[in-house]
Amino acid sequence: MKNIYLPIPVALEQIIDESATIKTFRFSSNDGFRFKTGQFVELSLPGIGEAPFTPSSDPNISTRFEITIMNVGRVTQALHALKTPATLGVRGPYGLGYPLEEFKNKQILIVGGGVGLAPLRSLILALFARPADFKNIHLRFGARTPDDLIYKQEIKEWSKICDCVLTVDKADSDWKDNVGVVTTILDTDSIDLKNCVVIVCGPPIMMKFATFKLLELGFKDKQIYLSMEKNMSCGLGKCGHCRIGPFFVCREGPVFTFDKLKDLPEVWD
Amino acid sequence: MERFFYLQAKYLKDFLSFIAKNHRLFICQAKEDDYYYVQFSEGLEPVFNAYRTFEPLKSLIVPAKERIDNLNPSKEKPLAVFNPKHCDLNALAIQDFIFLGQKPKFASVEDLDVDTSYEQRRKNLLIISGDCTGYKEVCWCLGMGLKPYPESGYDINLSFIDTGYVLEFSTGKGRLALKGFERRMTKPTNEQMHKREHKRSKIIADMQNSLPELYPGPVEAMQQAVKQGFNSASWKEFMLTCVECGGCNFICDTCHCFLLSDEKRGKENARLKLWDACLYANFAKVAGGANPLDTRAKRLRNRYMKKFDFFPDNLGKYACCGCGRCIEVCPGKIDIRKILKTLHNELLVKK
Ligand SMILES: Cc1cc2nc3c(=O)[nH]c(=O)nc-3n(C[C@H](O)[C@H](O)[C@H](O)COP(=O)(O)OP(=O)(O)OC[C@H]3O[C@@H](n4cnc5c(N)ncnc54)[C@H](O)[C@@H]3O)c2cc1C
Ligand code: SF4
Ligand code: SF4
Ligand code: FES
Numbered sequence: 001m002k003n004i005y006l007p008i009p010v011a012l013e014q015i016i017d018e019s020a021t022i023k024t025f026r027f028s029s030n031d032g033f034r035f036k037t038g039q040f041v042e043l044s045l046p047g048i049g050e051a052p053f054t055p056s057s058d059p060n061i062s063t064r065f066e067i068t069i070m071n072v073g074r075v076t077q078a079l080h081a082l083k084t085p086a087t088l089g090v091r092g093p094y095g096l097g098y099p100l101e102e103f104k105n106k107q108i109l110i111v112g113g114g115v116g117l118a119p120l121r122s123l124i125l126a127l128f129a130r131p132a133d134f135k136n137i138h139l140r141f142g143a144r145t146p147d148d149l150i151y152k153q154e155i156k157e158w159s160k161i162c163d164c165v166l167t168v169d170k171a172d173s174d175w176k177d178n179v180g181v182v183t184t185i186l187d188t189d190s191i192d193l194k195n196c197v198v199i200v201c202g203p204p205i206m207m208k209f210a211t212f213k214l215l216e217l218g219f220k221d222k223q224i225y226l227s228m229e230k231n232m233s234c235g236l237g238k239c240g241h242c243r244i245g246p247f248f249v250c251r252e253g254p255v256f257t258f259d260k261l262k263d264l265p266e267v268w269d
Numbered sequence: 270m271e272r273f274f275y276l277q278a279k280y281l282k283d284f285l286s287f288i289a290k291n292h293r294l295f296i297c298q299a300k301e302d303d304y305y306y307v308q309f310s311e312g313l314e315p316v317f318n319a320y321r322t323f324e325p326l327k328s329l330i331v332p333a334k335e336r337i338d339n340l341n342p343s344k345e346k347p348l349a350v351f352n353p354k355h356c357d358l359n360a361l362a363i364q365d366f367i368f369l370g371q372k373p374k375f376a377s378v379e380d381l382d383v384d385t386s387y388e389q390r391r392k393n394l395l396i397i398s399g400d401c402t403g404y405k406e407v408c409w410c411l412g413m414g415l416k417p418y419p420e421s422g423y424d425i426n427l428s429f430i431d432t433g434y435v436l437e438f439s440t441g442k443g444r445l446a447l448k449g450f451e452r453r454m455t456k457p458t459n460e461q462m463h464k465r466e467h468k469r470s471k472i473i474a475d476m477q478n479s480l481p482e483l484y485p486g487p488v489e490a491m492q493q494a495v496k497q498g499f500n501s502a503s504w505k506e507f508m509l510t511c512v513e514c515g516g517c518n519f520i521c522d523t524c525h526c527f528l529l530s531d532e533k534r535g536k537e538n539a540r541l542k543l544w545d546a547c548l549y550a551n552f553a554k555v556a557g558g559a560n561p562l563d564t565r566a567k568r569l570r571n572r573y574m575k576k577f578d579f580f581p582d583n584l585g586k587y588a589c590c591g592c593g594r595c596i597e598v599c600p601g602k603i604d605i606r607k608i609l610k611t612l613h614n615e616l617l618v619k620k
Contacts, residue, residue: 001389004382005337005529005542047538049531051556072556204559230561231553233528236382238367239545240526241553243575246375246582265499269561 004236007044007089008033013064014084018150022115023080024056024068033090035059037126038097038119038227038255042235043067044089045082049075052232054254055093056118058125068118068150094235095254098123098199098225100130106195107136111210113182113202117141117150119227120201124158138190139164142182142206146175163190182206183213193218199255201227208268211258221259228253228261270444274454275461277433281315285351287450292349292395295329297322302405306350317429318352319403321592325522326350326357327364330390331544333519337529338540342386347393349446354401356410356590358422360522363580363588365391367525373583395446398423399434400469404476407593409606414488415591417472430464485606486613491587495577497619498612504566507608510601511565515546517595517603523576523588526552547572573608 010033014026027033035041037059044050057066071080108127112120127134139162143149146168158164165185167178178185182202198219200210207226214224230242230249237251245264247253261267276284286309288294294309297318304318306329329350365371369388370381400418401408410417419426424443427434435457438444476483486494498504518524528545531538545552548569553562562568580588589605596604 001341001343001385003337003340003386004384006540044531047531047533050529070556076556203557204555229555231555233545237370237373238382238384238525239528240547240575241528241545243579246373246579251381252375266561269563269567 005091005234007042007050007091009087010090012082012084012086012088015082018068019148021072021148022068022070022150024066025079025082026057026064026066027088027090028064029062032062033065034062035065035093036097037100037122039093039095040119040235040250040254041067041090041092041094042232043079044091045075045078046087046089048078050089050091050233051075052094052235052250054119054122054227056121058129059122060126060129068115068121070115092235094250096252098126098255100126100133103127103197104133105135106197107138107192108134109138109140109191109196109198111140111182111186111198111200111202111214113142113206113210114144114148115150116202116206116227120199121151121154123199128158128161137162140167140182140185141165142167142169142185142202144169146172181209183209186210186213186217188217197223197225199225204229204268215258221262222257224258225255226258226261227255230254270438271456272438273457273462274436274438274451275433275457276427276436276454280453281317281434283453284447284450285309285315286311288349288351288395288397288446291347291446293346294349294351296351309351315351317399317402317427317434320401320405320408321354321356321594323520323594325520325592325594326353326361327522327525330387330394331364331368331525331527331542333544335542336539337386337542338538340386342389345390345393347395348390349395349397351397352399352427353396354398355415355417355419356408356592357522358396358398358419359415359590360588360592361422362586363523363584364525366584371584374585375583395425395442396423397425397427397443399426400428400465401472402429402468404472404480405593405597406480407596408476408591409480409483409485409593410591411473411476412482412484412488412606413587413589413591416469417476418469428465428468430461430468433461435461435465482604482606485609488587490613490616491577491609492581494609494612494616495573497616499570499574501612501615503608503611503615504570507603507611508565508569511548511569511603512600513548513550513565513568514600515548516598516600517572518546518548519544520594520598522590522592522594547575569603577609 010027016024040054053067055065056068167185171179228249232242233239235250237248242249289309295306297304303323368384370383398419424440426437526545530541554560576588
């Protein structure tokens, strides 16, 4: 009998250091584990615990997937202490993910902060895989310090194909890009407000101020796609932890357009 | 097929023994002025509980703490329960909605996941409910628009009338469970059926006459009262005595929140499913320490938003059956009826 609360085993093949606090975990998925970009999984360390993460790899690759994880607490610390090879558990994928079809033939502005770049990397790779549908991509990334910026090599590659602007809150002597929070690099100079979408993922505080700034710049509620981070246990719309207004974020999200959220009094709590 | 039978009181034990042959049957035992479920055994004297049990009905299907990685409910003997009340049956609809994956209005997906353990137990559960023959001071089912006798959701219902019970079959499952026992029962007389109706009206009248806190506000307006009251200053007053014990959540028949937890048991890894409480400080806390429900007032309000806004929006039904259990267990004497009444009054002032 299928038990929806139990994970399937996955083999951890490789661990890649991204920054002092962030690592990418690569899993092989011979048993055909697939996800859509923006969907999340519950990753578990048997006997220790489980936490929700959004895969950061290209969803078109069927033989492996990657998850980029920041060390912030009990489970993530245990994950960071792992050595390969190891067997972990995975449930999912859960949620709806990014509605790629809605982005077709539009300008796509992608705004990310901190470990929020993880889901966005998967999105960017999915968009790059269909260059005929998604031509006009603009990246705006922020990090606390240059050392905290992840995927540096890849970002270099991406900036060759699309417009990419970086910023850090606090620079060091080698930093040549912008300094300031991510909202300071948001503008509409190369954006056609009538035919664009904007996708935001980052720490809650950054999402809030980015949303305010985007509205101020003239983006419409429906054009702004936000990833809501809520406490989650089941991922299945059953445990009740992730509720906001009439939604279970795990099932009706985690990505929402702002028009669905704006009237909820607790949206920025 | 006959829907109604009459069962003499002296045969109640035989009736329950008959059910217990093929079921894991839970019946009530009285302790002071409360009733508790215990598993039936021949040595026990059956009790026809006058009102709902202390513990919620959900606890028989979804235990407070259960190891789930080695679970196989299809091998379990079917459950039967005697005798939950209308409030309990109504609350079960909330648990069903969540765990059987019924489609909420706001869900954007069609194929919702089913908790198969719940499904298995629920499918086999035989519900032998009963009319309330008494009530507690905290009972306010009428205020939630529910009668003190079952109207749906049971397989068999018993209505006590002086010397016996009017037994009503509502499902084929109920009939099947009593196949072979019918000859111990008779066809109820008109007078017996009349008595049942009389008892039913009388208990409603009694409750209306003796319970001052029965109606905290019109049931249709509850969602509006809670929604409009989101920013009410009263939440801070309501929660002053909350000690964050989670009792109101755990004792509530409609609360469904839980937590999955992993632990090591010797060399084995175990996964547990535990009831969780939204009144606990960490319920909504996310990594890095941010907490959308960072005050007791927000947590208390969250419980009401879930019951009186989320559920009517998604299911068209309040997630409260007026059982009053939360009023009884709260060490802070926080009373759902008083909270709703205050919010209703504030709504009237606004208008
Ligand atoms: C949809 C979604 C996608 C995400 N994607 C990513 C991603 O791609 N990369 C990434 O790095 N992060 C991601 N996160 C955040 C990630 O889930 C958290 O960082 C992770 O849950 C932290 O777990 P932890 O145990 O290490 O942290 P902790 O701070 O220890 O715990 C986090 C939560 O669990 C609770 N908790 C902790 N210990 C216990 C306990 N013993 N009993 C009960 N509750 C406890 C805490 O109250 C807190 O709510 C995502 C979150 C969501 C919701
Ligand atoms: S909220 Fe209180 S009165 Fe309502 S169902 Fe739960 S325990 Fe009963
Ligand atoms: S039972 Fe009372 S004290 Fe305990 S958590 Fe609920 S409201 Fe707070
Ligand atoms: S995480 Fe359990 S309901 Fe959303």
